[in-house]
Amino acid sequence: MTHSDTPAKIEVRDLHKSFGSKHVLRGVDLTLRSGESLAVIGGSGTGKSVLIKNIIGLMEPDSGSIRIDGEDVVGMSPDERERVTRKFGMLFQGAALFDSLPVWENVAFGLIQSKGMNRHAAREEALVAMVQVGLDTDIADRSPAELSGGMQKRAGLARAIATKPEILFFDEPTTGLDPIMGSVIDDLIVKSVRELDATALSITHDMASARRIADNIAMIYEGRIVWHGPVADIDDSGNEMLDQFIHGRSDGPIQLRVAS
Amino acid sequence: MRLLRAIGRGTIAIFAVIGRISVFAGTSLYHCVRPPFFPRLILRQMIEIGFYSLPVVGLTAIFTGMVLALQSFSGFGFAGEATIANVVVWGITRELGPVLAGLMVAGRIGAAMAAEIGTMRVTEQIDALTTLSTNPFKYLVAPRLIAAVAMLPLLVLVADVIGVLGGFIVSVYDFGFNPTTYLKSTWASLDAAGFISGLVKAAVFGFLIALMGTYHGYHSKGGAQGVGQATTNAVVSSSILLLLFNFIITALFFAT
Ligand SMILES: Nc1ncnc2c1ncn2[C@@H]1O[C@H](COP(=O)(O)OP(=O)(O)OP(=O)(O)O)[C@@H](O)[C@H]1O
Ligand SMILES: [Mg+2]
Numbered sequence: 001m002t003h004s005d006t007p008a009k010i011e012v013r014d015l016h017k018s019f020g021s022k023h024v025l026r027g028v029d030l031t032l033r034s035g036e037s038l039a040v041i042g043g044s045g046t047g048k049s050v051l052i053k054n055i056i057g058l059m060e061p062d063s064g065s066i067r068i069d070g071e072d073v074v075g076m077s078p079d080e081r082e083r084v085t086r087k088f089g090m091l092f093q094g095a096a097l098f099d100s101l102p103v104w105e106n107v108a109f110g111l112i113q114s115k116g117m118n119r120h121a122a123r124e125e126a127l128v129a130m131v132q133v134g135l136d137t138d139i140a141d142r143s144p145a146e147l148s149g150g151m152q153k154r155a156g157l158a159r160a161i162a163t164k165p166e167i168l169f170f171d172e173p174t175t176g177l178d179p180i181m182g183s184v185i186d187d188l189i190v191k192s193v194r195e196l197d198a199t200a201l202s203i204t205h206d207m208a209s210a211r212r213i214a215d216n217i218a219m220i221y222e223g224r225i226v227w228h229g230p231v232a233d234i235d236d237s238g239n240e241m242l243d244q245f246i247h248g249r250s251d252g253p254i255q256l257r258v259a260s
Numbered sequence: 261m262r263l264l265r266a267i268g269r270g271t272i273a274i275f276a277v278i279g280r281i282s283v284f285a286g287t288s289l290y291h292c293v294r295p296p297f298f299p300r301l302i303l304r305q306m307i308e309i310g311f312y313s314l315p316v317v318g319l320t321a322i323f324t325g326m327v328l329a330l331q332s333f334s335g336f337g338f339a340g341e342a343t344i345a346n347v348v349v350w351g352i353t354r355e356l357g358p359v360l361a362g363l364m365v366a367g368r369i370g371a372a373m374a375a376e377i378g379t380m381r382v383t384e385q386i387d388a389l390t391t392l393s394t395n396p397f398k399y400l401v402a403p404r405l406i407a408a409v410a411m412l413p414l415l416v417l418v419a420d421v422i423g424v425l426g427g428f429i430v431s432v433y434d435f436g437f438n439p440t441t442y443l444k445s446t447w448a449s450l451d452a453a454g455f456i457s458g459l460v461k462a463a464v465f466g467f468l469i470a471l472m473g474t475y476h477g478y479h480s481k482g483g484a485q486g487v488g489q490a491t492t493n494a495v496v497s498s499s500i501l502l503l504l505f506n507f508i509i510t511a512l513f514f515a516t
Contacts, residue, residue, distance in 0.1 A: 058387050082393050090391040096384040100376075114393035159392075169391075 006034045008067070009167060009199040010055065015064035017050055024050050025061070026223030037193055037200040039214035039231075041207070041245065043254065046220050048203040049093075052169055055201070056088060057081050068167070086114055089165035089198075091189075093172040095156035097144035103155050104130070104140035110163035129158040132195075133188050150181040154188070161192045168193060170202040174209045186212040207246055219245060221254060284475050288405055291397040298403050305407030309369050309466075313415055316368060317361045321419035324356050325426025333435060341437050345445035348427030354454040357419040359506055362465035365412065366498045370473040373404055374494035377477025378487035386478070401474045405467060412466030413459045420458065457513040464509060465502050472498035 010032040017025040024047040032038050042048050053059040055066055057073060065072050068084050076084070089110075097106045108126035111117040117125070127137050133154040144152060153173065160168060173189060174182035186209050193200045193213075204210050210217060211231055218228040219242050227239045234242060244252030325348055332347040377400055380386050389396045424446060431437045473494045480490035 053387070056387075056391060058390055078395075082395075085391065085393050088391055090388070092384045092388055094383055096388040098380075098385055098388070109394075110392040113399075159388075163392075 006036075007070070008032065009034045009036070009069060010201065011065075011067040011070075012051075012055065013065045013067075015051070015054060015066065016062045017047070017054060017059065018062055024223055025054070027064070028220070028223070028225055030218060030225060030228075032199055032201060034199055035197060036216060037190075037202070037214050038216045038218060039202045039204055039210040040218045040220055040225075041203075041205060041210055042220035043205065043245070047223055048205075048220060049171060051220065052171060052201065052203055056090065056169060057085060086163075087166045088169065089160035089163060089167070090169040091153070091156045091160045091171065091173055093175060095144075095149075095152035097152055097155055097159070099144050101144075102141045103135075103144055103147070106144060106155060107158045107162050109159060115163060126158070126162060129162040130155070132161070132192070133158045134184075150177055150185070153177065153181075153185050157185070157188055157192065161196060164196055166196075166198055168196070168198045168200045170200065170204075170213070172204055172206075173202060173213075174204065174206050179208075182206065182209060183212065189213050281471070281475055284478070285471055287397055288401045288471070288474070291395060292402045292406055294398075296398065298399060301399065301403035302406050305403050306411055308372075309365065309407050310411035310414055313361075313365050313368055313411075314418065316364050317415050317419050318422050320360045320364055321352070321357060321423040322426040322429075324360060325352055325423035325428075326430045327426075328352065328356070328423075329427040329430040330434075333431075341431065341442045342445045342448075344427070344431055344435075344437075345442055346449040348424060349446055349449040350451075350454060352423035352427070353420050353450070353458045354510075355458075355506075357423055358416045358458045358461040358465060359502070361416050361419045362412065362462065362469065362502045362506075363499055365408075365415065365465075366469045366472075366502060367495055369408065370469045370494045370498045371491045373470065373473030374477040374480070374491045375487055377474055378480035378490040381478060381480050382483055382487060396478070401470075401478070404470045404474055408466035408470035409463050410466070412462040412469075416458055416462035420455070453513060457509060460513075461506060461509050464505050468501045468505060469498045472501065 008031050010030070012028055012030040015025050015028040016023070028051060030040075040048055040051065050059065054061045061074060064074070066074050068087065071084065073081060073084055097103075098109065101109070104123055104126045107129050108119070108122035111122040111125055112119060123140075127140060130137055130140065135151065135154050135158065139147065139151070144155065147155065170189060173185055177185060189200070189202075190213055192198075200213070202210070202213055214231050216229065217231050217234055218225050220226070221241055227237060227242045229237065234246060237243070240253050244254050328348045328351045329344055332344050336343055377386075380400070386396050386400070389399055428439070428442060428446070431442050432439045476490040476494040476497070480486045
């Protein structure tokens with residue numbers, strides 16, 4: 001599947017972000033076409049979460065531009081930014097469910113708060129979204145703390161898709177799950193993205209997961225994208241850094257600084 | 261030279277913190293007055309802050325009122341109803357009611373706010389709010405500020421009544437004063453300025469407690485330890501600010 005003929009949904013240009021003297025993002029360039037599913041892979045601490053937080057607007061970049069549907073969102077007023085944020089849905093690494101609210105209200109949160117739906121109708125829609133991700137509706141009134149990790153991920157996914165966003169973000173969707181539950185979540189992600197006809201940006205260091213959910217792969221290293229291409233090409237990319245990462249070798253161009 | 265540099269650095273750091281807190285307070289106030297509002301959340305906080313603080317504030321007040329009566333009786337010798345009633349009323353309504361209720365609530369509510377919001381921060385729940393197009397200042401901070409500013413004066417009102425009652429109990433049952441005369445003296449000692457200053461203090465204390473609780477929670481980082489640190493900072497800073505503002509407000513009301 002190629003998306004080269006469709007317009008850019010997300011366009012990141014020369015993005016820089018430092019924390020004190022730590023230069024985390026050093027000129028990231030990344031384009032996601034409408035309907036594309038891209039997985040950004042890379043080692044721990046390479047700035048994957050920082051990248052996604054900049055795109056979503058949880059962090060302001062030091063320099064560079066981020067365009068969503070052609071609009072530069074860097075330096076936008078909070079109100080305008082909120083309008084753009086309505087296009088987003090995100091599944092967080094730890095699910096990040098609100099523990100003061102029951103499961104259904106978590107799933108319905110975006111419907112009530114951002115779409116202004118009344119609580120009764122929102123509950124009905126939330127139950128539909130719960131079924132879509134394979135959650136029993138019996139747990140609708142339970143507290144998120146009572147759910148297992150896999151169920152929390154499902155509820156987080158239901159919350160992310162309930163508002164039918166155009167762009168979905170997934171931060172390490174399978175981390176902390178057993179391999180079977182991991183692939184169940186991956187399948188749900190693929191299904192949800194397809195049903196919504198959404199654009200998806202995932203970050204992960206789980207290669208099996210990346211292969212399942214993505215059309216394209218981008219590898220980040222030392223604050224830059226060092227390889228970008230279709231998932232089918234990753235095994236014979238000829239890129240030493242990508243090869244080393246895929247095969248998990250400790251020797252190669254990527255040096256782990258254990259004491260940094 | 262080195263000393264000067266250290267003092268300079270310390271001064272800059274203090275102003276940086278004051279600046280950050282002021283920006284936080286400004287943003288919060290802006291969201292307090294701008295819709296959408298969250299009446300459900302405000303109500304929930306009001307119950308949490310107002311209703312559930314009643315026992316601890318009530319107990320503090322009654323013992324304080326009793327102690328005030330005991331101390332003034334032993335301090336002034338046999339001073340008579342008028343003096344003791346006067347000391348109790350002035351002490352409770354002007355100072356001890358608002359300050360002790362404020363400190364108690366700072367321990368209860370300031371800590372709870374910092375812990376709850378801090379946990380939400382480190383588990384990315386605050387980030388999740390933003391991705392669901394909900395401003396965390398509107399959803400988390402504003403309801404707590406509004407509820408605290410509204411409920412603290414009510415709590416202090418209750419503390420005033422219970423504190424005076426404590427003094428009354430000791431005076432009547434221990435010293436054997438005539439209850440009617442004591443109540444009359446109490447009523448006569450009540451002055452509008454002192455009473456109102458106490459309620460103004462309470463509202464300001466409510467604001468400070470909620471501000472410190474939410475500020476430290478919002479900026480906590482680094483897992484469970486960070487949240488614990490935020491909780492401690494919230495209680496300590498709100499208690500100190502509370503005593504500072506108690507002095508400032510007293511000076512504004514009563515300095516001649
Ligand atoms: N708010 C922050 N303040 C200071 N430093 C930060 C902040 N957020 C991230 N960093 C630093 O930026 C670097 C990249 O962090 P990031 O969380 O993006 O890594 P990551 O690629 O997502 O790693 P992982 O796979 O372990 O989640 C880290 O060294 C981290 O210490
Ligand atoms: Mg990360």
